[in-house]
Amino acid sequence: MEDPRISPVKPRFGREIILFPLPLQGHITPMLQLANILYARGFSITIVHTYFNSPNSSNYPHFSFRPIPNGFLEGQASTVDFIALVTLMNVTCVGPFRDCLAKLLSDASKDRIPCCLITDPVWHFTQAVANELNFPRMVLRTSSISSFLAFCALPLMQEKGYLPLQDSRLEEAVPELPPLKVKDLHVIHSKDPEDVLRLIIAMAETMRASSGLIFNAFEELEPSKLAECRRSFPVPIFTVGPFHKLSVGPSGSLLPQDKSCISWLDKQEKPKSVLYVSFGSLSIVSEAQFLEIAWGLANSGQHFLWVVRPASVRGSEWLEALPSGFLEGLGGRGHIVRWAPQHEVLAHPAVGGFWTHNGWNSTLEAISDGVPMMCMPFFGDQRVNSRYVSDEWRVGLHLEYKVERRKIEDAIRRLMVSEEGEEMRERMKALKRTVDECLQDGGSSFRSLQKLTEYLVSF
Numbered sequence: 001m002e003d004p005r006i007s008p009v010k011p012r013f014g015r016e017i018i019l020f021p022l023p024l025q026g027h028i029t030p031m032l033q034l035a036n037i038l039y040a041r042g043f044s045i046t047i048v049h050t051y052f053n054s055p056n057s058s059n060y061p062h063f064s065f066r067p068i069p070n071g072f073l074e075g076q077a078s079t080v081d082f083i084a085l086v087t088l089m090n091v092t093c094v095g096p097f098r099d100c101l102a103k104l105l106s107d108a109s110k111d112r113i114p115c116c117l118i119t120d121p122v123w124h125f126t127q128a129v130a131n132e133l134n135f136p137r138m139v140l141r142t143s144s145i146s147s148f149l150a151f152c153a154l155p156l157m158q159e160k161g162y163l164p165l166q167d168s169r170l171e172e173a174v175p176e177l178p179p180l181k182v183k184d185l186h187v188i189h190s191k192d193p194e195d196v197l198r199l200i201i202a203m204a205e206t207m208r209a210s211s212g213l214i215f216n217a218f219e220e221l222e223p224s225k226l227a228e229c230r231r232s233f234p235v236p237i238f239t240v241g242p243f244h245k246l247s248v249g250p251s252g253s254l255l256p257q258d259k260s261c262i263s264w265l266d267k268q269e270k271p272k273s274v275l276y277v278s279f280g281s282l283s284i285v286s287e288a289q290f291l292e293i294a295w296g297l298a299n300s301g302q303h304f305l306w307v308v309r310p311a312s313v314r315g316s317e318w319l320e321a322l323p324s325g326f327l328e329g330l331g332g333r334g335h336i337v338r339w340a341p342q343h344e345v346l347a348h349p350a351v352g353g354f355w356t357h358n359g360w361n362s363t364l365e366a367i368s369d370g371v372p373m374m375c376m377p378f379f380g381d382q383r384v385n386s387r388y389v390s391d392e393w394r395v396g397l398h399l400e401y402k403v404e405r406r407k408i409e410d411a412i413r414r415l416m417v418s419e420e421g422e423e424m425r426e427r428m429k430a431l432k433r434t435v436d437e438c439l440q441d442g443g444s445s446f447r448s449l450q451k452l453t454e455y456l457v458s459f
């Protein structure tokens with residue numbers, strides 16, 4: 001059945017945007033949200049995607065999908081070494097992507113006039129392809145502006161001796177990147193650490209050469225970082241987030257969402273009494289950490305909804321590592337699912353806190369729904385986001401990388417039932433109001449989207 005929120009809006013002027021997401025959940029979701037936003041503005045949409053982690057096209061009957069081969073064999077790459085995966089794909093996808101884009105351009109007609117390519121910046125090879133085909137390329141960076149700049153600063157961090165990380169310096173502040181500490185610097189493990197630096201340099205160069213940058217972010221949250229970004233990247237920059245508040249239609253989730261948790265939340269009598277726990281689509285914990293998390297939750301005495309993704313506990317398929325009778329012993333206080341409809345969960349009145357890994361989508365979703373956080377970052381930009389949440393915006397508690405049941409139990413109580421938690425909730429309410437305002441007619445994201453639309457039409 002057609003989604004009534006989508007169907008009345010049809011492409012009005014034949015202008016087509018071609019989008020090429022990186023095949024990871026946290027990157028696909030915002031790219032598809034941006035596609036929905038642009039569709040609603042009258043553009044027709046074509047999504048070029050790899051077979052690896054391909055989006056569910058049946059959820060988007062209003063888009064056209066063009067799959068391209070990954071160019072590698074099953075088992076040759078996995079998301080466990082993300083850097084190795086994208087380094088490989090930046091080579092193997094060149095030919096298939098070039099052919100696909102060239103065909104889309106040569107098949108143009110008066111009803112379908114391709115006007116711009118929007119890719120993830122990690123696909124840095126696409127700039128050379130766009131140049132060759134004389135077609136404009138814009139970039140959607142799916143992280144916060146602050147973490148993007150911290151990512152670009154990694155070569156400098158190495159030069160200054162902060163990296164590789166040394167145990168004795170972890171608690172030191174990084175004066176070049178306040179409020180970050182050494183332990184918050186982007187750590188992305190890869191079999192070849194030089195690949196990380198090469199990726200950053202290639203991304204930054206091709207972003208500078210692009211026709212513009214789009215962020216799933218809003219101006220009021222990171223004003224000084226946005227100004228810094230404009231100085232470092234002298235191309236048009238658009239901040240039109242949070243996307244999920246502007247985008248109608250399906251979620252873009254790669255995993256099936258278990259809606260049973262919404263009925264479970266409906267049964268909770270007290271508003272804001274449930275801690276929602278989810279560490280995103282990529283993070284993996286050891287069995288020992290999993291047990292610390294489980295006992296921390298159980299001993300806190302608070303109600304919780306916990307997403308345990310299949311295969312996210314090393315060596316287990318799902319919940320085998322839980323002591324037998326664990327859930328029964330909670331007397332209905334806890335509910336576990338494989339994957340949740342996170343937007344609905346965070347917007348639910350029973351939810352009062354979010355224990356998160358601080359992926360940027362999750363962080364932005366929590367801010368938009370006014371839910372204070374407990375921060376447990378794993379890698380990459382999550383570490384930067386967590387520090388901003390706890391020390392800059394002061395809407396969350398940082399676990400300081402300690403996965404210990406006592407610390408967890410204490411932090412949950414501080415977040416859910418203490419005055420300190422209440423103060424964070426109040427600051428979150430103010431931040432949520434700012435989000436609501438930036439999306440309204442005349443607000444910063446609203447205006448930025450207008451400008452982006454005009455810019456895209458101008459190509």
Ligand code: UDP
Pocket residue numbers: 025026027029251253278279280281282283307338339340341342343358359360361362363365
């Ligand atoms: N998500 C979801 N259900 C879950 C957990 C996560 O739908 O049970 C969604 C969440 O709403 C977010 C995305 O998955 O949009 C995760 O992206 P994020 O940037 O937070 O983290 P990543 O998965 O990239 O580490």
